[in-house]
Amino acid sequence: MLNNKLSLNLEKIRKDFVILNQKVHGHRLVYLDNASTSQKPIQVIEAINNYYQEYNANVHRGIYELSEKSTHQYELAHRKVAVFIGASFEEIIFTRGTTESINLLAYSLGQNLKPGDEIVLTQMEHHSNIVPWQEIAKRQSAQIKYIPITSEGELDLDAAKKIITDKTKIVSVAHVSNVLGTINPVKEIGQIAHNHNALFIVDGAQSVPNMAINVKEINCDFLAFSGHKMIGPTGIGVLYGKKDLLEKMSPFLYGGDMIREVSFQNSSWNCLPWKFEAGTPNIVGGIGLGIAIDYLKQIGMKEIEDYEKEITAYALKRLQTIEDLVIYGPKDPEKRIATISFNVKGIHAHDLATILDREGIAVRGGHHCAMPLMNLLGITASARASFYFYNTFEDVDALIEGIKKAKKVFKL
Amino acid sequence: MILDINPNQVGEGELTEEEQIYKENILDHYKNPHNFGSIDTATFRYKEFNPLCGDQIEIFLELDQSNKVKDVKFKGNGCAISQAAISMLTDSIKNKNIQELKKIKDEDVLTMLGIPIGIVRIKCALLGLKALHKSLEEFSDE
Numbered sequence: 001m002l003n004n005k006l007s008l009n010l011e012k013i014r015k016d017f018v019i020l021n022q023k024v025h026g027h028r029l030v031y032l033d034n035a036s037t038s039q040k041p042i043q044v045i046e047a048i049n050n051y052y053q054e055y056n057a058n059v060h061r062g063i064y065e066l067s068e069k070s071t072h073q074y075e076l077a078h079r080k081v082a083v084f085i086g087a088s089f090e091e092i093i094f095t096r097g098t099t100e101s102i103n104l105l106a107y108s109l110g111q112n113l114k115p116g117d118e119i120v121l122t123q124m125e126h127h128s129n130i131v132p133w134q135e136i137a138k139r140q141s142a143q144i145k146y147i148p149i150t151s152e153g154e155l156d157l158d159a160a161k162k163i164i165t166d167k168t169k170i171v172s173v174a175h176v177s178n179v180l181g182t183i184n185p186v187k188e189i190g191q192i193a194h195n196h197n198a199l200f201i202v203d204g205a206q207s208v209p210n211m212a213i214n215v216k217e218i219n220c221d222f223l224a225f226s227g228h229k230m231i232g233p234t235g236i237g238v239l240y241g242k243k244d245l246l247e248k249m250s251p252f253l254y255g256g257d258m259i260r261e262v263s264f265q266n267s268s269w270n271c272l273p274w275k276f277e278a279g280t281p282n283i284v285g286g287i288g289l290g291i292a293i294d295y296l297k298q299i300g301m302k303e304i305e306d307y308e309k310e311i312t313a314y315a316l317k318r319l320q321t322i323e324d325l326v327i328y329g330p331k332d333p334e335k336r337i338a339t340i341s342f343n344v345k346g347i348h349a350h351d352l353a354t355i356l357d358r359e360g361i362a363v364r365g366g367h368h369c370a371m372p373l374m375n376l377l378g379i380t381a382s383a384r385a386s387f388y389f390y391n392t393f394e395d396v397d398a399l400i401e402g403i404k405k406a407k408k409v410f411k412l
Numbered sequence: 413m414i415l416d417i418n419p420n421q422v423g424e425g426e427l428t429e430e431e432q433i434y435k436e437n438i439l440d441h442y443k444n445p446h447n448f449g450s451i452d453t454a455t456f457r458y459k460e461f462n463p464l465c466g467d468q469i470e471i472f473l474e475l476d477q478s479n480k481v482k483d484v485k486f487k488g489n490g491c492a493i494s495q496a497a498i499s500m501l502t503d504s505i506k507n508k509n510i511q512e513l514k515k516i517k518d519e520d521v522l523t524m525l526g527i528p529i530g531i532v533r534i535k536c537a538l539l540g541l542k543a544l545h546k547s548l549e550e551f552s553d554e
């Protein structure tokens with residue numbers, strides 16, 4: 001029996017994630033670093049193998065069977081992503097990941113910023129949604145403003161209403177914080193942004209893997225996310241953009257595949273989405289992401305969301321029974337996902353992660369690429385356990401036992 | 413495991429892996445670090461960050477007339493490994509001259525710690541040494 005209230009067939013699911021079925025330091029592997037990267041099911045791994053063994057060929061080039069097949073599969077993957085988030089085919093650009101998607105936006109949209117224009121971010125952004133904007137702001141003499149967070153680790157919407165003004169040209173916000181686990185009210189923030197004619201960008205790196213997302217419903221102008229955090233391969237990610245906006249934007253990378261016509265003097269751009277996919281793309285990554293989406297859809301994003309709520313509630317409840325353990329972020333499972341950052345008084349997060357590792361438990365210890373947020377919380381590092389739909393309640397129990405063991409080793 | 417440290421030589425027999433790393437003396441240095449503090453009149457000082465976790469160590473060196481370490485202190489926060497390493501390192505460098513300080517190798521610090529350190533945590537162990545060596549960069553031999 002893997003679970004009681006369970007809506008998912010975990011036994012079956014866990015057979016697909018072969019990597020989970022191993023021992024680390026003599027213990028059952030308990031993989032709790034899913035916010036960093038998720039594991040991949042055999043279906044995705046086999047799709048990658050099949051591609052290389054059966055139809056590896058460049059896309060959009062060869063007039064022969066193999067290339068037609070790879071082109072078809074690669075384009076099909078764009079369609080799958082489009083349907084998955086409620087967009088249309090031309091609005092789906094494949095990138096290397098969230099980081100590249102945001103860089104593309106910063107570069108392409110940033111060119112239009114004028115001195116005095118403002119970019120609004122939040123205090124809980126990942127470095128990848130801060131640093132590209134800082135660079136563009138420097139170049140264009142624009143200003144960056146941050147929406148503050150409350151002591152509960154939620155965005156302060158009242159403050160947002162004051163910070164976003166007619167000077168604001170871009171608002172870019174994490175849908176879900178990779179440190180606090182907080183789910184942000186992106187629809188509301190988007191509305192405020194649009195009231196001031198600002199573009200609204202959502203960093204979906206932590207939300208798309210865990211929740212049913214529809215870009216029309218959020219009404220964001222752009223959405224960025226990474227394949228590797230949603231059981232797809234590394235090196236593939238997505239930028240969604242509203243078609244009329246993408247059409248007006250200039251490309252980010254230039255070269256082959258993104259052009260319509262090239263002369264020695266000038267070039268014109270290919271149609272969407274290829275205008276933004278210069279060079280030979282990560283073909284197999286795209287195909288793998290398509291299969292990952294098939295897999296997620298078969299389980300159901302709503303089912304995944306519901307199950308993760310249960311595991312969040314259970315993990316929060318059990319963690320709170322440990323003395324001298326501080327949890328960062330909302331305590332209400334409805335307001336967050338199953339990514340939980342915490343510290344145990346007297347044990348540095350690194351040491352905790354090392355001790356847990358010796359028990360077969362993989363957690364992250366560090367600043368989680370969110371140093372400004374960590375500063376705000378008054379810490380340099382935290383431990384972070386992040387669960388995915390293949391994790392079990394027993395994994396929570398193992399974590400709790402591991403933390404108790406760490407306290408014993410540190411004589412606390 | 414990297415470098416030439418044999419984890420089996422550490423501790424006495426029945427220690428679990430956790431206990432091998434977090435041995436009594438490591439925890440002692442962590443909880444009560446030696447040479448903790450700062451020196452206002454320091455000859456050299458340098459603050460080094462561990463990019464892995466944002467931990468930092470600032471080292472303060474005071475030299476005497478003959479360029480020997482008269483006093484050394486450090487400030488900062490970090491994990492047991494980084495704190496124990498800098499605590500032990502600062503103990504070991506008193507009265508040494510600059511040439512000797514520059515010659516301290518990564519291996520020397522790992523030997524001092526005497527515990528198995530994996531490829532990831534090695535950055536923690538060597539943070540203090542890095543701060544020490546960086547602090548000396550302004551010093552020229554001439």
Ligand SMILES: Cc1ncc(COP(=O)(O)O)c(C=O)c1O
Nearest residue numbers: 097098099126128174178205226
């Ligand atoms: C909220 C958030 N944004 C962006 C990223 C960057 O994603 P990637 O490294 O896949 O580009 C991450 C990854 O941890 C994240 O959690």
